[in-house]
Amino acid sequence: MKKDSKGLGLVIPKRIRVAGTTFYVRQGQVVGCPSKRGKKKWFTLAQLKQRLKMRHSTALWKMLKLCDVMFTERRNACQNFMSLANRQLPVVYVPDDGIMSHASFLMPNIPVSDGTLPMVKLELGEVDGMPALITDLKTWEEALYERFLFYTAVQSMEGNMPRVRFSMREISRSDMTAVDGHYVLMDEEFADEMKGWALVHVINDRCSPQGIVTRCTFYKRYTTDEALEIATESYGGLTELGFLSGE
Numbered sequence: 001m002k003k004d005s006k007g008l009g010l011v012i013p014k015r016i017r018v019a020g021t022t023f024y025v026r027q028g029q030v031v032g033c034p035s036k037r038g039k040k041k042w043f044t045l046a047q048l049k050q051r052l053k054m055r056h057s058t059a060l061w062k063m064l065k066l067c068d069v070m071f072t073e074r075r076n077a078c079q080n081f082m083s084l085a086n087r088q089l090p091v092v093y094v095p096d097d098g099i100m101s102h103a104s105f106l107m108p109n110i111p112v113s114d115g116t117l118p119m120v121k122l123e124l125g126e127v128d129g130m131p132a133l134i135t136d137l138k139t140w141e142e143a144l145y146e147r148f149l150f151y152t153a154v155q156s157m158e159g160n161m162p163r164v165r166f167s168m169r170e171i172s173r174s175d176m177t178a179v180d181g182h183y184v185l186m187d188e189e190f191a192d193e194m195k196g197w198a199l200v201h202v203i204n205d206r207c208s209p210q211g212i213v214t215r216c217t218f219y220k221r222y223t224t225d226e227a228l229e230i231a232t233e234s235y236g237g238l239t240e241l242g243f244l245s246g247e
């Protein structure tokens with residue numbers, strides 16, 4: 001696709017390929033990645049999407065596993081996380097240019113736990129004018145031997161690569177505020193659009209299945225048709241034959 005530059009009479013290409021490198025504009029900056037047009041096309045669209053999903057889930061897990069986590073519904077925590085992430089999270093289309101191979105993105109529903117206790121419903125909002133994380137935990141339903149694991153996820157740029165880092169701390173009901181019969185957490189940080197949170201309820205060795213809640217939309221720029229086109233080209237394009245995946 002080409003764009004006309006008004007007033008100059010110029011036709012500016014959306015991307016240009018020079019000496020084996022494709023240059024394109026991302027977020028107002030010129031970015032280059034190796035052109036792989038000459039490589040044999042191995043992927044159908046479905047296969048490429050699955051590859052990108054696995055790449056992103058792996059990048060997220062490498063950061064999350066640095067915290068104490070509880071995934072109790074599969075043989076090991078990694079398998080449990082990967083299954084949930086691949087099923088719940090959207091595909092992010094990142095080019096195969098080396099720089100982005102370890103990128104990760106903050107988005108809703110990143111799993112931080114899996115277990116048999118009821119999920120704690122979480123919602124970002126305001127209480128008395130203060131940003132808040134609102135839970136459905138009722139003030140009269142305390143349990144013996146319970147704990148709460150409070151996760152914070154932060155999206156940042158490390159060089160030119162976006163990455164999510166996670167932290168976890170234990171809290172108790174006394175760290176929360178009772179409002180209209182439910183517990184909430186109140187803090188200015190809950191207005192931060194580059195952070196996300198999850199609250200895991202733990203009783204003995206059981207836990208609730210929880211995912212991140214966040215206002216962050218940064219990841220959406222990598223879910224567009226244009227991002228898919230750029231990623232597809234960086235992988236050498238797509239095969240039109242479906243026999244590789246049985247399609």
